Amino acid sequence: MVLAGVGSPQDAVEAVVRDYIARGHRTETRTEFKDRSLRETDARPQEPQG
Numbered sequence: 001m002v003l004a005g006v007g008s009p010q011d012a013v014e015a016v017v018r019d020y021i022a023r024g025h026r027t028e029t030r031t032e033f034k035d036r037s038l039r040e041t042d043a044r045p046q047e048p049q050g
């Protein structure tokens with residue numbers, strides 16, 4: 001709690017929850033670009049083979 005600069009246990013819990021949510025948003029942002037590029041690759045028609 002001292003390192004985070006919070007004074008009460010309730011503040012510590014809120015800080016942990018805020019960090020958890022922010023980490024989830026960062027993860028969604030990073031994976032969104034990868035998922036989008038994979039969808040675009042799958043959407044292109046394939047050239048005939050053979």
